[in-house]
Amino acid sequence: MPKTHRIQLALATGLAAVLLAACASAPSPSSEAGSSEGPVGLRAYFPAEAGYTWAYETMTADHDEPGLAILRVTATDERSITFDNGNGPFTWQFDEAGIFRQESRSYILREPIETGHTWRVGRNGRAEIVGIDSTIATPAGTFKHCVVVREVEDEVGLEWWLAPGVGPVAVESWSSEDREHNLVARAVLRSFVKEPIRVARKDSGTRIEKP
Numbered sequence: 001m002p003k004t005h006r007i008q009l010a011l012a013t014g015l016a017a018v019l020l021a022a023c024a025s026a027p028s029p030s031s032e033a034g035s036s037e038g039p040v041g042l043r044a045y046f047p048a049e050a051g052y053t054w055a056y057e058t059m060t061a062d063h064d065e066p067g068l069a070i071l072r073v074t075a076t077d078e079r080s081i082t083f084d085n086g087n088g089p090f091t092w093q094f095d096e097a098g099i100f101r102q103e104s105r106s107y108i109l110r111e112p113i114e115t116g117h118t119w120r121v122g123r124n125g126r127a128e129i130v131g132i133d134s135t136i137a138t139p140a141g142t143f144k145h146c147v148v149v150r151e152v153e154d155e156v157g158l159e160w161w162l163a164p165g166v167g168p169v170a171v172e173s174w175s176s177e178d179r180e181h182n183l184v185a186r187a188v189l190r191s192f193v194k195e196p197i198r199v200a201r202k203d204s205g206t207r208i209e210k211p
Contacts, residue, residue, distance in 0.1 A: 047166065139188060143189075
C-alpha cells in the first residue's frame with residue numbers, strides 16, 4: 001500500500017477511534033469549550049450518546065481545497081459505542097484501563113492520564129501522552145485543558161487533541177521523517193452537535209425520534 005494512502009487511512013481510523021466512551025452529561029462546547037477547572041476523568045474526553053455528531057474540516061497533501069468529514073454516534077451501551085463516518089459502522093470498546101480498538105489490538109487512551117505515559121500500539125508502535133493541559137484553536141472555538149496523544153508506527157505519525165466534554169477536536173497525520181514538511185493530513189473540529197436519539201415506546205411497538 002502506498003505510504004500516502006496508508007497514512008490517510010490511519011488518520012481516518014484515528015478520528016473514528018477517539019469517539020468512544022459514553023458521557024451524556026458533558027457540557028456543550030463554546031468559544032472557550034473544555035475550560036472547566038480541576039481533574040478530568042477518562043470518559044470526559046469521549047462524550048457520546050446516540051445521535052451526537054462531530055463535523056471536521058479536513059486537509060490533505062493531495063488536495064488544495066479543504067474537505068468535510070462527519071462522524072455520528074449510532075448506538076452505545078455500557079462497554080461499547082458504535083458510530084458511522086459515511087463508510088459504514090464502527091464499534092469500539094472500553095474497559096477499566098482505557099479505550100480499546102479491536103482491529104489493532106491497542107489502546108487509544110490509557111490511564112493514568114499524565115504527561116509521559118506510554119503504551120504499545122499496533123505491532124511495533126508506541127503511543128505517548130505529550131500534553132494534559134494544552135490549548136488549541138479550531139473553527140468550532142478555542143479548547144482548553146486538552147489531552148494530546150501522539151502515536152508513531154512504521155514511519156507514520158498520528159496526533160490527536162482531546163477536549164474534556166467535547167472529545168476529539170483535532171487530528172493530524174504526518175510522515176515521521178520530517179513532520180514540519182511532510183504533513184499528510186489534518187482534521188480540525190468544525191462543529192459538535194448533541195442531538196441524542198430518543199426511543200419512544202408505545203403499545204404498538206418502538207420508534208426512534210429526535211428531540
